[in-house]
Amino acid sequence: MNYRGIYAIYKFEMARTFRTITQSIASPVLSTILYFIVFGSAIGSRIEDINGITYSSFIVPGLIMLTILNQSISNSSFGIYFPKFSGTIYEILSAPISPFEITFGYVFAAASKSVLVGLVILITSSFFIEIVIFHPFWMIILLVLISITFSLFGFIIGIWADDFQKIQLIPSFVITPLTFLGGSFYSINMLPDFWQKISYFNPIVYLISAFRWSFYDNADVSIFSSFFAIIFFLIICLVVITLIFNTGYKIKQ
Amino acid sequence: MKNAIDIQNLQKSYPNGNQALKDINLSVKKGEIFALLGPNGAGKSTLINIICGITKKNKGKINVFGLDIVKSYKEARSLIGMVPQEIATDSFEKVINTLKFSRGLFNRPSSGEYLESILKSLALYEKKDHQIRTLSGGMKRRVMIAKALSHEPRVLFLDEPTAGVDVHLRKELWKNLADLKKNGVTIFLTTHYIEEAEKIADRIGIINKGKLIVMDTKKELIEKLGKKTLIITLNSPLKVISRDFNDYNFELKGNKLKFFFDYGENKKSISKLLNDLIKKKIDFKNIEIEKTNLEEIFLNILEK
Ligand SMILES: Nc1ncnc2c1ncn2[C@@H]1O[C@H](COP(=O)(O)OP(=O)(O)OP(=O)(O)O)[C@@H](O)[C@H]1O
Ligand SMILES: [Mg+2]
Numbered sequence: 001m002n003y004r005g006i007y008a009i010y011k012f013e014m015a016r017t018f019r020t021i022t023q024s025i026a027s028p029v030l031s032t033i034l035y036f037i038v039f040g041s042a043i044g045s046r047i048e049d050i051n052g053i054t055y056s057s058f059i060v061p062g063l064i065m066l067t068i069l070n071q072s073i074s075n076s077s078f079g080i081y082f083p084k085f086s087g088t089i090y091e092i093l094s095a096p097i098s099p100f101e102i103t104f105g106y107v108f109a110a111a112s113k114s115v116l117v118g119l120v121i122l123i124t125s126s127f128f129i130e131i132v133i134f135h136p137f138w139m140i141i142l143l144v145l146i147s148i149t150f151s152l153f154g155f156i157i158g159i160w161a162d163d164f165q166k167i168q169l170i171p172s173f174v175i176t177p178l179t180f181l182g183g184s185f186y187s188i189n190m191l192p193d194f195w196q197k198i199s200y201f202n203p204i205v206y207l208i209s210a211f212r213w214s215f216y217d218n219a220d221v222s223i224f225s226s227f228f229a230i231i232f233f234l235i236i237c238l239v240v241i242t243l244i245f246n247t248g249y250k251i252k253q
Numbered sequence: 254m255k256n257a258i259d260i261q262n263l264q265k266s267y268p269n270g271n272q273a274l275k276d277i278n279l280s281v282k283k284g285e286i287f288a289l290l291g292p293n294g295a296g297k298s299t300l301i302n303i304i305c306g307i308t309k310k311n312k313g314k315i316n317v318f319g320l321d322i323v324k325s326y327k328e329a330r331s332l333i334g335m336v337p338q339e340i341a342t343d344s345f346e347k348v349i350n351t352l353k354f355s356r357g358l359f360n361r362p363s364s365g366e367y368l369e370s371i372l373k374s375l376a377l378y379e380k381k382d383h384q385i386r387t388l389s390g391g392m393k394r395r396v397m398i399a400k401a402l403s404h405e406p407r408v409l410f411l412d413e414p415t416a417g418v419d420v421h422l423r424k425e426l427w428k429n430l431a432d433l434k435k436n437g438v439t440i441f442l443t444t445h446y447i448e449e450a451e452k453i454a455d456r457i458g459i460i461n462k463g464k465l466i467v468m469d470t471k472k473e474l475i476e477k478l479g480k481k482t483l484i485i486t487l488n489s490p491l492k493v494i495s496r497d498f499n500d501y502n503f504e505l506k507g508n509k510l511k512f513f514f515d516y517g518e519n520k521k522s523i524s525k526l527l528n529d530l531i532k533k534k535i536d537f538k539n540i541e542i543e544k545t546n547l548e549e550i551f552l553n554i555l556e557k
Contacts, residue, residue, distance in 0.1 A: 002327070003360075012343075012346075087337075094306050094307055
């Protein structure tokens with residue numbers, strides 16, 4: 001194993017994060033505050049409690065999920081796409097480092113950043129509401145697991161993409177809509193029967209439900225099916241990345 | 254094992270159908286400086302990129318210090334440093350940090366001392382804490398060379414290392430390469446400047462349209478492919494010359510008599526010629542010898 005190589009990539013990516021600290025950390029914090037002001041205070045005060053939880057508290061896990069999913073994908077897709085774009089990828093390709101090790105470096109850097117952002121949002125929220133976390137251990141596990149899974153997903157997008165637009169494509173047209181419709185701001189139990197059933201096909205529902213469960217010990221779908229969904233998605237990403245590497249990836253001609 | 258690089262039957266076609274390399278066979282000896290010359294689009298960069306793992310080959314076998322570059326890619330690559338043709342740097346990184354990154358990527362334990370010595374030898378030490386984007390183009394290229402050296406490679410690939418580097422620094426760079434050679438580093442470079450190949454290379458290969466046309470030492474190349482012209486200034490102009498000279502390839506213009514020799518025809522025929530001149534009582538007051546240089550050889554080969 002080329003541990004130093006993995007660490008070099010990890011460190012490089014983290015340095016990039018801290019160099020662009022405003023964009024990387026401040027901007028998700030700002031949008032969270034805006035969500036709080038609009039949905040939490042302004043509109044939320046007129047919405048009744050959901051399962052005994054005030055609306056502003058209810059949206060915290062969903063907000064974190066919304067940011068985490070987008071951050072994970074954009075961090076790692078940009079992380080691997082940019083060297084392809086600028087040409088600096090030559091060095092990584094010529095180094096004694098395996099595709100698996102490269103993936104490891106980028107994905108863990110992206111996931112670390114996401115976890116960091118998630119925790120920052122949590123802390124920001126605590127200025128607005130009192131935060132209660134029922135299952136802190138599982139909260140952290142879920143945060144880390146989901147960050148890794150979606151960073152891996154983003155890495156696949158970054159390898160596949162050959163222009164900047166394609167990087168934006170899936171987050172904007174798939175992930176964000178599914179997150180909004182996946183119960184970030186409402187419980188899917190509030191939906192009419194038909195839409196509830198449809199929602200079960202939305203994988204994001206399982207993530208948000210599990211994450212909210214770790215906060216308030218109540219979930220839209222069973223926690224086991226949630227874990228199953230997360231692990232299933234992680235495995236799919238791992239299989240896809242292995243296939244990409246085995247069949248010759250798009251970076252090399 | 255005396256070769257640093259061994260290439261057998263290498264072929265490469267790009268996905269769009271461009272056939273960039275057609276059956277290349279080439280060896281570079283340990284510790285030598287090898288220069289690959291060729292016009293634009295000849296396949297020089299493709300060849301380097303394949304050896305270094307940036308592009309995939311279609312067919313053929315490549316060994317670096319006896320290690321197969323596909324099967325033992327980790328071992329092989331850790332011996333290789335490479336500087337691509339295009340400048341590509343991480344603009345916002347500091348010079349010293351980008352070197353640390355390179356060294357780590359190649360799985361070498363950190364060594365600030367060694368990295369500083371590279372920066373000094375490439376006249377970059379003063380810039381060590383500057384962001385790369387604040388450097389000039391020539392400096393950026395030197396940063397890329399420093400990166401390639403950061404993990405102490407045993408063979409260094411340079412794709413047009415002196416493009417965009419000023420005359421002074423070009424000379425400096427040649428000196429750096431000579432020093433590296435002294436330390437046992439094998440160097441493989443491509444260039445458009447024949448002067449460069451002539452100055453620093455032990456052996457020269459010429460590639461055109463994906464085919465390696467010749468490969469030899471500079472001396473042999475000139476001897477094999479060069480021409481010599483003997484220019485004799487006669488005491489008095491001649492209109493015709495004895496038929497005995499028909500064996501020679503010559504040209505007569507007033508008092509200038511020119512004989513053309515291939516390098517292969519050796520000194521014997523020159524002395525024979527002089528003898529023949531004396532025998533025929535042709536008086537001359539001056540003899541000059543003109544040799545073709547590498548540049549003319551290069552152009553000749555490409556025209557064929
Ligand atoms: N990515 C690519 N896709 C398709 N064809 C390519 C690609 N890269 C190079 N080629 C083609 O392969 C051939 C060799 O190109 P290469 O870059 O190796 O030439 P070169 O000798 O380095 O030229 P130069 O002196 O201009 O750098 C050219 O015909 C070129 O058009
Ligand atoms: Mg080239």
